[in-house]
Amino acid sequence: MSSSQYETYGPAYENDPPNDQPYAAEDSQEYVDTYRPAYEMRYETHPEAGTEPQLPRQLPPTLELPRPFGGRAEARREAQRRKAAERPQAVRRLVPRALVVAFLAGGTTAFVADDKAIELTVDGKPRTLHTFADDVSELLAAEGVEVGAHDLVAPAPGTPLTSGDEVAVRYGRPVHLTLDGRRRTVWTTARTVEEALRQLGVRAEGAYVSTPRSRRIAPEGLSLDVRTERTLTVMSDGRARTVRTNAATVREAVESAGITLRGQDTTSVPPGSFPRDGQTVTVMRITRTKEVREEPIAFGVLRTLDASLFRGTEVVERAGQAGMRRVTYAHRTVNGVHSRPRRLDSEVVHEPRTQLVKTGTRSLPTSPADVDDLNWSALAACESSGRPDAVDPSGTYGGLYQFDTRTWQSVGGSGRPQDASAAEQTYRAKKLYVLRGSSPWPHCGGRLHT
Incomplete structure (x- = not known):
């Protein structure tokens, strides 16, 4: 092969099959050693890569470089030097990775340990959630649950949390309560009227409740009229009757005892007042009549001095005449006893006439x-x-x-x-x-x- 093959296809051992036989010259020509290690050729081909030769990539153990005359031993030594140089670098790369893995493993353990499963019930609506909050206050803040002075939180804010705890929040609701005639505004965390009565300590047995006891209390509250059962003694017509009632007025309580108030009849306490427990009420049978009387009106006397008459002498010049008025009186009888007549009206029938008298001044x-x-x-x-x-x-x-x-x-x-x-x-x-x-x-x- 020529040197151009190395430049085009890379190192020779990537293209030639691995064997231990040296290359032979073609056509029985005389053998010429043309082998050059890949890193030498690269350096020669690309001198701009640097003054240090570039190491070839590590080959699999089964592959070996071709061994030209005197080149195999040199390649083995070069491979050993390369492995010795790469070993510290590999160790340096593995240490940070091991530390990261250890940190992540520890963080995961801490993450799992801080996570808590909590059941949070807000105004009767439960839900299960996971939280990293340390106490009840942090949990409510994290969930955006605001509580006021009239709201109830159980357990109390600031209580530490552990996984599996239950936290309940009940909002306070205003109740405009009229209890046995007395009006006041109270706050309750109850969700129904029945529950509110128990929470307020109202004795509901036999009581009148203006709203169904099963009714739910809205966040804006409600008005509630409650009249508990009371014991009254009613005195009427010479008899005493004891009744238990939740009536709103004394009149209703008297009527519940089987007593009817007729005409001008009334009671010893105002009939429209609220009946109190243990109270005694007396029924007063009243009759009223009117009487018209004619009453005289005395006449006046007018005296004049007269010198012709002896001293001590009086002469009636004109006799006086009494007048008369018509007066209407009201008579009231209570349980058969007559009271003092009360004057209702007065009318003058005729005026009185003044009497004229002369009085002597003569000696x-x-x-x-x-x-x-x-x-x-x-x-x-x-x-x-x-x-x-x-x-x-x-x-x-x-x-x-x-x-x-x-x-x-x-x-x-x-x-x-x-x-x-x-x-x-x-x-x-x-x-x-x-x-x-x-x-x-x-x-x-x-x-x-x-």
Whole structure:
């Protein structure tokens, strides 16, 4: 072969079959040693590759380089030198790979050890998940579960986690609760009304509940009216009845005892109030009636001074007249007992007429002669119809001017006034007038001045 074959097809041992026989010259020509190792030819062919010859790739153990005269031994030595040079490099390449494999194996073990299988239930919806969280707080944060002051977390936030643990979150819901008439807002993590009643400690046996107990409580909450069963004593018509009721008002509780309130009937506590446990309620049977009365209205007296009249003398110029009003009263009877009448209305039927009176300012006379000009006959006609022997039905007063015996004797008379003459009776009347004016004759004294 020529040197061009090496440049085209690479080393000779890649194209020639391996054998131990040296090459022979063609056509029995004289033998010429043309063998050159591949690395020498490459260096000669490609001097730009460097000053160091390039090593050929390692051949399989079964292949050997052709052995020209003096070339086989040299090739063996070169192969040994190449293997010795490659061994440290191979060791250096294997050490980092071994370290990487060991690190990955250890990391995988730690990865598997930190992974936890947790069952998380949020507001009744369970799910199983894998997490690297160390405690409940980290788990909730990793899952985006936010909890507030009214929410319940079990176990508590911050509790360490291990694989297989269960974590439950229940959100709080507002309940606008009216319990036995008292209103308040409470928070509960219960999901149904029945569960909320148990959680709030409400005695539900026999109670009235405004919402079905199986109803689920929405996140925005609900309004709930609960009336527990209570014991009441009702007193009515002389009897006492004890009842258990969950009524909303005293009236309903009384009616549940078989008692009917009629007309004006009421109870000792407001009928619309909430009945309390152990309360005693008395039924009051009430009747009401009206009465109309006519009542007089007193007249007034108007006095005027008159200098023509002696002091102490009063003359009625116009008699007064009483008025009248019509008054309506309400009468109330409670369980047969009458209460004080209550005035409802008043109406004036006619107004009263004022009485006009003249009052004397003249100095009193000093003798009977000073009063001779008075109308004594008018006074006698008014007092006794002008009869000197007149006696009143009681027998106390007698004569023209109706003296009683004591007054008659105080002005000098003797015996009975009706037994004296008319002139003496008039004289004694004048003396009395000088002492007391017309006051002894309150009804007829005014006639003296007519």
